[in-house]
Amino acid sequence: xxxxxxxxxxxxxxxxxxxxxxxxxxxxxxxxxxxxxxxxxxxxxxxxxxxxxxxxxxxxxxxxxxxxxxxxxxxxxxxxxxxxxxxxxxxxxxxxxxxxxxxxxxxxxxxxxxxxxxxxxxxxxxxxxxxxxxxxxxxxxxxxxxxxxxxxxxxxxxxxxxxxxx
Amino acid sequence: xxxxxxxxxxxxxxxxxxxxxxxxxxxxxxxxxxxxxxxxxxxxxxxxxxxxxxxxxxxxxxxxxxxxxxxxxxxxxxxxxxxxxxxxxxxxxxxxxxxxxxxxxxxxxxxxxxxxxxxxxxxxxxxxxxxxxxxxxxxxxxxxxxxxxxxxxxxxxxxxxxxxxx
DNA sequence: GAGATATGTCAATGATGCTGACGTAAATTA
DNA sequence: TAATTTACGTCAGCATCATTGACATATCTC
Numbered sequence: 001x002x003x004x005x006x007x008x009x010x011x012x013x014x015x016x017x018x019x020x021x022x023x024x025x026x027x028x029x030x031x032x033x034x035x036x037x038x039x040x041x042x043x044x045x046x047x048x049x050x051x052x053x054x055x056x057x058x059x060x061x062x063x064x065x066x067x068x069x070x071x072x073x074x075x076x077x078x079x080x081x082x083x084x085x086x087x088x089x090x091x092x093x094x095x096x097x098x099x100x101x102x103x104x105x106x107x108x109x110x111x112x113x114x115x116x117x118x119x120x121x122x123x124x125x126x127x128x129x130x131x132x133x134x135x136x137x138x139x140x141x142x143x144x145x146x147x148x149x150x151x152x153x154x155x156x157x158x159x160x161x162x163x164x165x166x
Numbered sequence: 167x168x169x170x171x172x173x174x175x176x177x178x179x180x181x182x183x184x185x186x187x188x189x190x191x192x193x194x195x196x197x198x199x200x201x202x203x204x205x206x207x208x209x210x211x212x213x214x215x216x217x218x219x220x221x222x223x224x225x226x227x228x229x230x231x232x233x234x235x236x237x238x239x240x241x242x243x244x245x246x247x248x249x250x251x252x253x254x255x256x257x258x259x260x261x262x263x264x265x266x267x268x269x270x271x272x273x274x275x276x277x278x279x280x281x282x283x284x285x286x287x288x289x290x291x292x293x294x295x296x297x298x299x300x301x302x303x304x305x306x307x308x309x310x311x312x313x314x315x316x317x318x319x320x321x322x323x324x325x326x327x328x329x330x331x332x
Numbered sequence: 333g334a335g336a337t338a339t340g341t342c343a344a345t346g347a348t349g350c351t352g353a354c355g356t357a358a359a360t361t362a
Numbered sequence: 363t364a365a366t367t368t369a370c371g372t373c374a375g376c377a378t379c380a381t382t383g384a385c386a387t388a389t390c391t392c
Binding site for chain 2: 018126127129138150151154
């Protein structure tokens with residue numbers, strides 16, 4: 001009564017066109033990449049979502065809610081919870097827009113900058129070590145590869161975003 | 167009464183040792199990388215966790231529960247729910263070990279292999295396109311970079327895992 | 333036979349996301 | 363000026379994926 005699965009022909013037609021190693025390495029690498037910050041964030045009662053918000057706010061002082069939503073691609077309800085917590089605990093500050101008073105410009109406080117930098121440095125350390133293993137001259141190739149993985153429709157926006165780090 | 171955040175000195179000491187572009191590209195790339203499968207999985211009532219289980223079971227026929235837990239690094243309670251669903255819907259099959267009857271050896275059914283391949287091919291397509299952008303000869307460098315991001319304590323295990331795709 | 337091991341399961345909880353609906357203030361446009 | 367749109371906030375409910383802790387069962391090992 002048991003349906004015998006066939007273990008043999010796993011790649012029916014497209015032969016070995018599937019780069020399984022890159023797929024799996026990406027999974028493992030991302031898992032460990034976010035693992036370091038996760039452990040620290042837990043001490044603050046924060047999660048990965050808080051890190052993302054804090055990171056982008058710190059990197060782009062004056063960012064508006066709408067811009068942040070566009071970057072993170074989550075709903076405003078999802079953002080609101082974590083952002084509210086970051087504001088209430090003094091890591092992020094909101095300033096009403098001078099030109100457009102409907103907007104809220106986000107800024108990391110000194111406390112927020114310190115935490116953000118601490119977390120980013122953990123990831124930087126990991127990246128630097130990995131780069132050292134392949135030669136730092138490969139950094140641009142890796143950056144272009146990662147950019148190539150981004151949705152084509154998003155790529156231009158992201159690259160513009162990266163271009164102006166301030 | 168308002169604490170003025172300072173936007174200027176964002177990198178107090180370590181200057182520009184933080185590779186922000188690689189940090190952010192990794193985030194965006196991973197987000198879109200898992201986005202494709204996510205949309206399809208939703209049609210099946212599955213989530214990302216189901217994909218991960220199905221993928222590794224398909225790649226490693228005969229995998230035991232303990233081995234799978236070690237790969238995914240989640241608790242058995244977390245695994246149990248998604249695995250049970252995959253078994254009940256006929257994507258994965260469990261076979262009691264012949265030598266050690268306590269073990270459950272996991273196998274993807276034909277149906278499971280088809281779904282797994284379909285999802286993996288989506289990611290493969292994205293990877294192939296990104297590789298084409300940087301030149302396919304860079305694949306080994308990228309693979310080594312990603313391996314370098316993995317926890318040193320895990321790296322050997324993962325690389326051994328990748329080596330024998332069976 | 334005792335203890336360790338592999339797995340399964342119940343219950344409660346938390347983090348992160350979602351949809352839908354509604355409200356308010358401010359900007360824009362007719 | 364009046365109507366509409368935009369930017370943001372919030373309430374309520376829900377889904378997924380993860381957690382911890384406790385306990386049960388079958389099987390293997392010593």
